[in-house]
Amino acid sequence: MNERRDSLERAAAYDPAFERKLADAIVRIVIDESMIDAVLLLRTGESAAAPVTALASVLALSPASTRSRAAIKQVADAFRRKLLAQVRAAKRDADFLNLKARCFHDGDRGRGGRA
DSSP states (O other): OOHHHHHHHHHHSOOHHHHHHHHHHHHHHHHHHHEETTEEOOOHHHHHHHHHHHHHHHHHTOHHHHSSHHHHHHHHHHHHHHHHHHHHHHHHOHHHHHHHHHHHOOSSTTTOOOO
């Protein structure tokens, strides 16, 4: 097979590595756009809402995802389950907890800032 055909076949199947690459790019954009005078000022509301807005546009391009209210509900339910699982996992991750403590809690002044 030629390289183009291999790429097209990979694009037709779900690719977790591609998902990770997109997620990393989104996080980098959120951080880059949140930097003001070398300080990270994370606007959590906008940072959470913007990917949902982009996601709606992407899903609107998929006839299978938007063919009916039931199809949209099925997609939304799947995303809700995945989101809840990933939030639970993040809350148990030591690196995430350390970052959160440094950025959002002022109880330990030696470790970082506050929100």
